[in-house]
Amino acid sequence: MPHVVTQACCGDASCVYACPVNCIHPTPEEPGFGTSEMLYIDPSTCVDCGACVSACPVGAIVPGHRLTDDQAPFADLNAAQFDSTGDGAASFPVDPARRLPLAPIDKPRRLAVDGPLSVGIVGSGPSAMYAADELLRHPQVTVTVYERLRRPFGLARYGVAPDHLATRSVMRLFDDIARNPRCDIRLGTTIGRDLTLDDLRGRHQAVIWAGGAPTDRRLVIDNASAPGVLSATELVGWYNDHPDHDNLQVDLSSSRAVVIGNGNVALDVARILTADPEGLTDTTISRHALRALRTSAIEEVVVLGRRGPVHAAFTLPELIGLDTNANIVVDPADVPDSGDTAVIDPTTSAKLDLLAEIAARPARPGRRIRFVFHRSPSAISVDPGGHADGVVVAHNVVSGTDGIEPTGVTETIDAGLVLTSIGYRGVPVPGLPFDDTRGVIPHDAGRVLDHDGPIPGMYVTGWIKRGPSGFIGTNKTDSAETVAALLTDFEGGMLSGHETPPRRRLLSRLG
Incomplete structure (x- = not known):
């Protein structure tokens, strides 16, 4: 029987890139990826190789013959997303005479600049850790993560239900990222109390704000x-x-x-x-x-x-x-x-x-x-x-x-x-622009924008970037976009120094 994605799916698409026959959809390149409730395996294409099982960070993929009674409904749910009849009723219509092209594997490329790159990341939730993972693919990059709490990983630790143990296991992936010798996580550090934004921008060539959307939308009734x-x-x-x-x-x-x-x-x-x-x-x-x-x-x-x-x-x-x-x-x-x-x-x-x-x-x-x-x-x-x-x-x-x-x-x-x-709703960050209507920091592909355009060396990812949407794994593609913009700027010579540009000094000061 084919493999099946079950409820614990985090949607980070690790399985998509591991699959040798492209049977897992939507891929990050397909339009429904950002809004899909989970990922699905096409039973008519799956070859039962098991590559996706080891790639999944939350143990969500199970061989069909090992499904428990509680997981059994997911076999039909996966199959229903695909259609070989051509009536267009499924999410991913499949022409049985044509194999879809394999999902592209984005192998780390050698950066065009040989010098070191230091990046500070504010927050240690999923978007922050996925951004760190993308950056640490490059041996010349060092990352420092600043977290105000005494334990890391944000909503992966404090937002997932305690009985959803499989979903919480994504923290093992984040632990692996944190063990990288070029990654330093500084817990109990509040930006605005222990360090200012100016301090961070003086220490690092680039700063990624990954502070999430920490408050609730208010209910305005008596x-x-x-x-x-x-x-x-x-x-x-x-x-x-x-x-x-x-x-x-x-x-x-x-x-x-x-x-x-x-x-x-x-x-x-x-x-x-x-x-x-x-x-x-x-x-x-x-x-x-x-x-x-x-x-x-x-x-x-x-x-x-x-x-x-x-x-x-x-x-x-x-x-x-x-x-x-x-x-x-x-x-x-x-x-x-x-x-x-x-x-x-x-x-x-x-x-x-x-x-x-x-x-x-x-x-x-x-x-x-x-x-x-x-x-x-x-x-x-x-x-x-x-x-x-x-x-x-x-x-x-x-x-x-x-x-x-x-x-x-x-x-x-x-x-x-x-x-x-x-x-949920994002909150303004003193020293950074804020879209009060949407509750996000304005950006262009992750570059923080103010009225003069991109703020040099300042980036954003996660819910504070796109709003409170998606699942844990959605942050992986979101952070990849931000990191790609950051690395492009580094290669273009826009992140060469550690000093904050003079016109930004007052703007970036945190009280």
Whole structure:
């Protein structure tokens, strides 16, 4: 049987370049790579060589004959992405008479400049480590990574759910990068407190800002800051032992929690809140969170989406994984038949089919996760003491392609814990330009831009560059673009000195 990509896929495309027959798609050169929910193996092309297995940093690729029951749905999901019938229904139509060209392997080239290159990288998350990996391909490059926390790797450590052990194993790859003798990671170093941006630009010929998108998008409704309302990011940090959230007070005394938003992070927190705490003992969950969950009164977590299942933000792989590990409840009236919609991509059709299957099941006892669609929060209701006790929601109908219209019907969903999960946002970096509308640093192929054009020697990568989109592995191609621009500038003589250009001195000063 062919090999199969499973839920743990990080999407960094290492397997694409390892495959000798180009059966893994989308490749970084194909238009769907940046938005694909995962990578897929064409079963009609796979030759079962196993090269992809050793290349995958998270152990996501499994021979077909070794799939567990939980992984079995991924065999059909992989196959559904390819089409040899020519009807165009699949994501990657394949002409059976023609083998697609092999994915190009970008071998390190010798730089046109022989001198040394010193690069500072701010942040140590996936985008930073992938950038370091690209740079360290060249023996004349040295990299210093500056991380404000006492442990490295950012969201790979503090953002991945503690029970997703396979996905967290990508940190082994980052450990390998960090062991390079030309890579130095300086932990507990805050730019703006311990060093200024000017200091970095005096030490290095180039600086890459890889600070991510560390805050949540705000929910602007009444009582959104009431006790009992937290962001999903705070809760994730709390159960992942993030030092910023050690002292977070999480009220688990009520029988219901509501998560506003239905992306993958929303599903993660819903799953952790309803999981058997004993099943989390052997995961990386923080001990203080595990103690609190053992006494939790929560029986139901409502995951709230303002549009319907067709537009749900969670991915199909995440839904498949949740279905095997949690008790999910869906109202059958909320799920359209995939054949009755305008959906043509197999991933969304499969998502609707699975939701319909879940909706048709009889109710099971025990803690549950309830998906509720077509609801927009309009206010947080509070008790006489000012603590959150529910979410006031307005019923919607989908209007047009992406819009919604209120029906005039409202209701209150009782809950003592409310979590907002409506996306991340970058924050301004003192001394660097910032696009406040998008929450990113303006750039051209990774070169930081101000009103005068590119700032010499200053680059950006990751979520602070492109916005909070994609998965861990998406940062690999993103960082490769930034590093390519940096090396081009180095070869062009634009990074020859360590001194900050005079016109930038005040601009780049951090307070």
